[in-house]
Every structure is written in structure tokens, then in C-alpha cells.
Amino acid sequence: xxxxxxxxxxxxxxxxxxxxxxxxxxxxxxxxxxxxxxxxxxxxxxxxxxxxxxxxxxxxxxxxxxxxxxxxxxxxxxxxxxxxxxxxxxxxxxxxxxxxxxxxxxxxxxxxxxxxxxxxxxxxxxxxxxxxxxxxxxxxxxxxxxxxxxxxxxxxxxxxxxxxxxxxxxxxxxxxxxxxxxxxxxxxxxxxxxxxxxxxxxxxxxxxxxxxxxxxxxxxxxxxxxxxxxxxxxxxxxxxxxxxxxxxxxxxxxxxxxxxxxxxxxxxxxxxxxxxxxxxxxxxxxxxxxxxxxxxxxxxxxxxxxxxxxxxxxxxxxxxxxxxxxxxxxxxxxxxxxxxxxxxxxxxxxxxxxxxxxxxxxxxxxxxxxxxxxxxxxxxxxxxxxxxxxxxxxxxxxxxxxxxxxxxx
Numbered sequence: 001x002x003x004x005x006x007x008x009x010x011x012x013x014x015x016x017x018x019x020x021x022x023x024x025x026x027x028x029x030x031x032x033x034x035x036x037x038x039x040x041x042x043x044x045x046x047x048x049x050x051x052x053x054x055x056x057x058x059x060x061x062x063x064x065x066x067x068x069x070x071x072x073x074x075x076x077x078x079x080x081x082x083x084x085x086x087x088x089x090x091x092x093x094x095x096x097x098x099x100x101x102x103x104x105x106x107x108x109x110x111x112x113x114x115x116x117x118x119x120x121x122x123x124x125x126x127x128x129x130x131x132x133x134x135x136x137x138x139x140x141x142x143x144x145x146x147x148x149x150x151x152x153x154x155x156x157x158x159x160x161x162x163x164x165x166x167x168x169x170x171x172x173x174x175x176x177x178x179x180x181x182x183x184x185x186x187x188x189x190x191x192x193x194x195x196x197x198x199x200x201x202x203x204x205x206x207x208x209x210x211x212x213x214x215x216x217x218x219x220x221x222x223x224x225x226x227x228x229x230x231x232x233x234x235x236x237x238x239x240x241x242x243x244x245x246x247x248x249x250x251x252x253x254x255x256x257x258x259x260x261x262x263x264x265x266x267x268x269x270x271x272x273x274x275x276x277x278x279x280x281x282x283x284x285x286x287x288x289x290x291x292x293x294x295x296x297x298x299x300x301x302x303x304x305x306x307x308x309x310x311x312x313x314x315x316x317x318x319x320x321x322x323x324x325x326x327x328x329x330x331x332x333x334x335x336x337x338x339x340x341x342x343x344x345x346x347x348x349x350x351x352x353x354x355x356x357x358x359x360x361x362x363x364x365x366x367x368x369x370x371x372x373x374x375x376x377x378x379x380x381x382x383x384x385x386x387x388x389x390x391x392x393x394x395x396x397x398x399x400x401x402x403x404x405x406x407x408x409x
Contacts (some may be wrong), residue, residue: 026189026233026250026272027279027308028062028100032342032363035298036060036335040281040310042191043325044070044104044318047147050088051322057329059095062310063235065102065191067317068113069142073150078158081114082181089186100188100235103181107174107194107219108203109138109160116177120161126170127161128215130207136162138203147320162203165218166211175226182230189235189250191281192223198244199223223248224273232274237281246271251279251308257297258282260304260358260370264346267306280309288315288327295398298334299387302368303346303358337391340364352376357386359404365392369403 241252314328340363357371
């Protein structure tokens with residue numbers, strides 16, 4: 001690390017390599033008390049700071065992730081996402097210091113939403129060129145979507161270069177963006193996006209085989225070095241959760257959800273340099289679009305959930321104005337109902353469609369079912385699948401007529 005570089009937040013990192021402790025606290029807090037205790041939020045308010053109501057919801061969560069375009073249109077406009085995210089994390093932690101607050105970190109485009117992106121624009125020798133002399137780049141458009149125009153404009157166009165992880169200095173700056181943020185004491189790690197197929201990326205299309213291999217090796221080493229410097233008390237989440245990434249990170253995201261059997265299997269893994277339980281960031285994509293979709297997603301998650309598996313319902317990754325992230329911030333009534341620890345793994349039987357059917361019971365007296373329990377109608381694509389939660393307070397989530405009756409405990 002260059003001793004004269006002051007970092008992207010104007011401070012020197014407090015440490016280079018953390019001392020390994022005997023107790024790893026790098027995973028977000030965990031409680032079986034309610035479904036809400038298992039939920040997270042991953043979103044950006046593009047136009048400004050969270051209001052008080054949003055901050056109160058964020059402060060309830062085990063962890064939150066602030067996306068790349070967080071406060072993009074707040075001063076200074078179109079830059080400095082690092083310091084903007086740090087400030088939002090500070091506000092959340094002022095309400096609840098036990099929230100794990102993460103910075104979105106990309107591994108493809110050097111977006112000028114961040115100060116880091118401007119550094120790459122000003123130092124293009126560190127950006128990806130395939131072939132040499134031809135910069136890999138992209139164009140992005142972001143809109144205020146009806147919010148107050150900035151200097152008469154509601155839409156902004158951006159041009160981004162790409163990171164070249166085969167270059168030492170590029171790797172160092174990418175790593176230091178996160179370590180500088182964590183050094184403030186308000187950010188607890190990073191959500192690392194863009195990993196596709198074992199430290200690869202779609203941006204490498206025009207590159208030679210040798211360049212692709214060097215880039216992938218460089219990204220692998222960058223994530224490994226970031227994990228080493230942050231130590232076991234930081235949280236790193238990889239999207240996607242490839243085996244290579246899970247060997248270095250605290251866990252991974254299932255961005256488009258996943259099958260019940262895959263969620264169950266994920267919870268049995270160990271992750272990261274310190275061989276801790278794997279964090280599962282389960283995104284129930286599109287579940288916010290209908291009540292049935294949300295209810296089904298909740299039931300499917302509960303029959304599969306293990307410790308350190310977290311559940312998120314939200315459409316999109318950011319938005320402008322007072323309604324920004326409304327679907328993520330929505331508190332379903334199920335979130336506050338008593339749950340309790342499971343009395344064991346899900347029981348698996350064979351449904352009427354020949355596929356697995358699941359049931360699970362929790363200490364509160366809550367029972368969850370997911371499967372085909374009725375004769376499938378129509379046979380080829382049944383529309384009467386059962387996904388039900390019989391809560392201990394007597395209420396039911398889902399269509400109870402499609403599930404077996406609640407078991408008495």
C-alpha cells in the first residue's frame with residue numbers, strides 16, 4: 001500500500017491485517033424469535049438520506065446493504081458513494097449499533113457513482129483493455145423518475161471503464177475502497193457483486209483466454225486479500241455464491257431465490273477463510289408483486305431456513321423520492337409473529353405430484369407446509385400448490401385448504 005495515499009474517505013485505514021480472534025463475530029446477529037428477525041434490506045435511496053421512518057425499519061434488521069447508486073443525486077451529485085454510504089450506516093447504527101451495515105461493491109464496471117470510479121477514469125492505465133488500446137466500457141442511464149430536476153435535468157448518462165484485476169495498483173485501490181470504509185467504524189464489510197462462474201465476468205467477452213485467466217486470478221486474489229485485511233469480524237457476501245467465492249467470503253446471495261432443497265443444503269456449508277457457518281442472502285425476487293407470491297416465498301423459506309440464512313422481499317435495488325425502496329421497507333404482518341427455533345429439519349414426504357412435500361414445526365407452535373398436497377389441477381402445471389404457515393396465534397398465511405391441518409404440539 002502506498003503510504004502517501006489518503007484513501008477514498010480522506011482517512012488512512014486503521015489496520016492492514018486483522019488479528020484472528022478465537023470467536024468469529026463476522027456474521028450478522030441471529031434470532032429465531034420472529035420471521036422479521038431473519039429479514040434484511042438491500043436497496044438505495046437515490047435522491048437523499050433515509051427519512052426517520054425508513055431508518056427505524058432499517059435499524060430492526062440483522063443486516064442492510066446500500067446499493068451502488070445510494071444518494072447518487074444528493075450533493076455531491078454523481079460521485080462519492082463511499083462517504084454517502086458511510087453516513088447512512090452511521091445513522092442506522094445510531095439507532096441500533098448491532099445492525100451489520102454493508103457497502104455494495106462491484107467487480108465489473110468502475111462506476112463513477114463512487115470516488116473510486118473517478119480515480120479509474122483519471123488513471124485509465126488501470127482499466128481493462130481488450131485488446132490492448134481498446135478500453136472495455138459501458139454506458140448507463142439513471143433517472144430521477146419525476147423527482148425534482150437537478151440543474152434542469154431528470155436523466156443522466158454515464159460512461160464507465162472496467163476494472164482490470166490483473167494490475168497490482170487496480171487491485172489495491174479496489175481493496176482499499178472497502179477497508180477505508182470499514183475503518184470508519186460504521187461499515188462492517190461489503191456485498192461483492194459481479195462474480196460469474198468462478199471469478200469471471202461478462203465484461204471479459206472481447207479478451208483473450210490468457211487475459212481472462214489473469215483477470216480471474218486477480219479478482220480471486222483481491223477478494224482473498226480483502227478478507228485477510230478485514231479479518232474474521234467483517235462480513236463479505238458474494239453474488240453469485242460460487243464455490244470459489246464461498247471459500248473466501250462469509251456467504252453468498254441467491255439473487256433469484258432458490259429451490260427448498262438448495263436452501264437446506266446451503267445451511268450445512270462452511271464458508272470463508274475462518275470456516276464459519278455460511279451466511280445465505282436469500283432474495284425472493286418478484287415476491288413483492290402479489291400477496292400470494294409473498295406468502296408462498298415466506299412458507300418456502302421457513303421450511304428450509306438454517307441459522308444465518310436471511311430473507312429479503314424487494315423489487316428493484318433503488319429508487320428516488322419518499323417512496324424509495326417501499327417494497328423492501330414494507331413490514332409484512334408475518335414479520336412480527338412469534339416463531340421460535342425449529343424443532344428439527346423439515347420432514348419430507350412425497351406429494352401428490354411425485355415431488356417432495358415439506359412440513360416443519362417451530363417452538364412457538366407455528367407449523368409450515370410447502371408441497372402438492374391436493375390432487376394436482378391441472379396435472380401438468382398445478383395451480384393448487386400448498387404453501388401455508390399456521391401461526392401459533394391462530395392466524396394463517398396462505399390458502400389453508402391446500403395444506404394438511406396444523407399439527408397439535
